[in-house]
Amino acid sequence: MELTRRKLLVVAGLSAAGWLPLHALAALPALAKKDKYRVGFAQSESNNPWRIAQTRSMRDEAARLGYQLVYTDAASSAAKQAADVNSMIAQRVDLIFLTPREDKPLVPAVMNAKKAGIPVILLDRDVDHAMVKPGEDYVTFIGSDFVEEGRRVAQWLVANAGDKSTIIEIEGTVGSSPANHRKKGFDEVIKQHPKFKIVASQSGDFSRDKGRQTAQTLLQAHPEADVIYTHADEMTLGAIAALEAAGRKPGKDVLFVSIDGEKEGVKAILEGKLGCSCECNPMFGPKAFATLAAYAAGGSLPGFIKNDDRFYDQSNAKEALAWAY
Numbered sequence: 001m002e003l004t005r006r007k008l009l010v011v012a013g014l015s016a017a018g019w020l021p022l023h024a025l026a027a028l029p030a031l032a033k034k035d036k037y038r039v040g041f042a043q044s045e046s047n048n049p050w051r052i053a054q055t056r057s058m059r060d061e062a063a064r065l066g067y068q069l070v071y072t073d074a075a076s077s078a079a080k081q082a083a084d085v086n087s088m089i090a091q092r093v094d095l096i097f098l099t100p101r102e103d104k105p106l107v108p109a110v111m112n113a114k115k116a117g118i119p120v121i122l123l124d125r126d127v128d129h130a131m132v133k134p135g136e137d138y139v140t141f142i143g144s145d146f147v148e149e150g151r152r153v154a155q156w157l158v159a160n161a162g163d164k165s166t167i168i169e170i171e172g173t174v175g176s177s178p179a180n181h182r183k184k185g186f187d188e189v190i191k192q193h194p195k196f197k198i199v200a201s202q203s204g205d206f207s208r209d210k211g212r213q214t215a216q217t218l219l220q221a222h223p224e225a226d227v228i229y230t231h232a233d234e235m236t237l238g239a240i241a242a243l244e245a246a247g248r249k250p251g252k253d254v255l256f257v258s259i260d261g262e263k264e265g266v267k268a269i270l271e272g273k274l275g276c277s278c279e280c281n282p283m284f285g286p287k288a289f290a291t292l293a294a295y296a297a298g299g300s301l302p303g304f305i306k307n308d309d310r311f312y313d314q315s316n317a318k319e320a321l322a323w324a325y
C-alpha cells in the first residue's frame with residue numbers, strides 16, 4: 001500500500017515527505033501558459049558591440065510583448081553570473097535566459113534553476129554536455145554553429161591567402177564554447193592544407209585590449225607570421241592596432257581573418273585592413289521569446305536551435321554597413 005502511494009507521488013512529481021517538488025528526478029520544469037511573463041536575462045558582460053546588440057534585441061522583444069525583463073550584467077565574471085542566476089531563482093522569475101560566459105562554472109546555476117522548477121534557455125554560449133544536457137537539465141541552446149564559423153573562415157583563407165601561410169591564432173575566452181568550437185573548426189580545415197602552419201594560439205578573452213596585448217606579444221615572438229585569425233572582431237581590431245603600432249601594414253604585411261561581423265569590422269574590410277569576417281548574429285530577441293512560447297505550448301524542442309550567419313568580405317562589405325551592428 002505504502003509503496004504504491006510513493007510510486008504514484010513520484011510519477012506526479014511530488015515527494016512523499018511533504019509534497020516537495022522532485023524536479024531533480026523529473027524531466028524539465030514546465031512553463032505555464034500566461035499572457036505576460038516575468039523573465040530573467042543573465043548577460044555575461046557589456047564591453048563590446050556584440051553584447052550591446054544582443055541585450056538591445058532582448059530588451060526590444062520583451063518590451064514589444066509587454067513582458068517584464070529582469071536583467072543582470074555579470075561584468076565578465078562567471079562567479080557573478082552564477083550569483084545573478086541564483087538571485088533570479090530567489091525572485092521566482094518564470095524562465096531564465098542565460099548566456100553562460102564559460103562552459104563549466106555556470107553548470108551549478110543551471111542545476112539550481114532546474115531544482116527550483118524554473119526552466120532555463122541558454123543563449124549564444126553552451127555549457128559542457130558532459131555535465132548537463134539540453135532537453136534534460138535546460139530547455140535548449142540557441143546560437144550559432146561555431147565549428148562551422150571557424151571552418152568558413154579557414155576555407156576563405158585557403159582560397160584567398162596568396163603566398164601567406166604562417167598563422168597566429170587569437171582565441172576567445174578560455175573555457176567558452178565559441179572559443180573551443182571556433183578553434184576546432186578552423187584548425188580542422190587548416191590541417192588539411194600542409195602549406196599552412198599555425199605557429200601560436202593563445203587567448204585574447206574576446207576583448208579588444210587583450211587582443212591587442214596578445215597580438216603584440218605573439219608578433220614579437222613570431223615575426224615571420226603573415227596571417228592573424230582571431231575568434232572575434234574586437235580582438236582583431238586590437239590586433240590590427242598592435243600591428244600598426246609596430247609600423248607594419250594590416251592587409252599587406254599581415255592578412256587578418258575574423259568572426260562576428262560587427263560594424264567596425266565591416267569598416268576594416270572596406271579599408272582593406274581585414275580580409276573577411278564570418279558574421280555571428282547577435283539578434284536573439286525574436287527567436288528567444290518565440291522559443292519560450294513554443295516551450296509553454298508544450299511542443300518538443302530540439303536541443304540546439306541554430307542561428308544563421310552571413311559572411312563578409314570585399315565583395316559585400318559595403319551593403320553590410322546598412323545592417324551591421
Ligand code: GYE
Pocket residue numbers: 048050051124125178206231232233234259260280
Ligand atoms: O562572438 C563575441 C562575444 O558568445 C557568440 O561572445 C558569443 C561571442 C561573440 O563576446 O564577440
